[in-house]
Amino acid sequence: MPRRALVSLSAWRYDGPVNSRPEVSLAQRKRQLVSDELTEAALQLLATKGFEAVTIDEIVTAAGVSKRTFFRYFASKEDVVVQFLAGMGAGMRAELAARPAEERPSVALLHAVRVSLAACAAHIDSSDGSDRALRVVRLILRTPALYARFLERQARWRDDLTAELARHLGLDPATDLYPRLAAGMALTAFDTVLQRWSGSDGTEDPAALLDRAFAVMAPALDAAGRR
Template identity: 70%
Template structure:
């Protein structure tokens, strides 16, 4: 029981400064990362081309040169291999928010925070676009994506409450503000994937936050 790596260790995500005080990555760790990358690559390739339901885990694993059993040692489910592609985003948004100046208005701080992963997507271009489209088009993936986003929201809400000195247990503002920021995120992602890169993601983000900003910055929402 103790020996199992367990998919919770999330080998697909990058190191991130969590625990482990920056020890040099051992050989075994890099090997694990290599297999994870290989699996992700094979999965995205096959899934994007043939559709989520038309590809079996066995096929993905074989294409990556491992057994089906090994696949499940790296990813908790077939959905995971796709959704984990966006794994670190939640933490990225939260960390970005924490790094913004304390005096900044919530709408500005959240806009910058949410832009971090959106900018990454925009940079990765075609590759990210294919993944996003696959997720939005496949119900099972979309459901898992939304579930993960709900976790982001709770995370963001906690950070926001801390930032503003509010009690997330009684105030509704932190949760709703986090949710609104992610609504903007979703709207941009959706429009971006639909238009096929036609509209500038940064401009889209500005437009989306212009809509939600009045609620984010209204003082009325934070005392009551």
């Protein structure tokens, strides 16, 4: 069973020099690897069989760990699926922070959202040639409990993007409406693209859909964001 898929979305990766406490780094790396294995096994099963049909016993058997280990990392099956989204918010904020100060808000936000969309769309299970990312997205959007968690996650992303956009533009998010409205528009575009991609059974290109969505929003984003 391939283990590539969820590794690229991990929020933490060690790529620096060995520090003065290597035993801590090793423990962190082991925890991340176990988490990735559990998430990968769960997504393989959930995307194939559906959320309600999969048990935690099946997940731990597929991952080769105990149920006790599962609950050390996740409180529920919902939490496993939310792990699929774990690094997206941080990735969006980091990309927005890295954009040039003089760049138009619509362009900066497009690049920020594109980072998460690309990470999501790149998750393909090469063992059967099918697009597992599409199946997982469909699973999230069509399962009420998972979609509720997805919306909770998006609320955190909106807060992060609001704060970063305000910093990027030199605005006060407590008094200026623009940063939060613009962040909300960007995430609405992201959600709309996922819905459209899922509804088309993957026949539409999500990157092209995102470009079209931001083309619609750009005049309002750039006019309101200009100071």
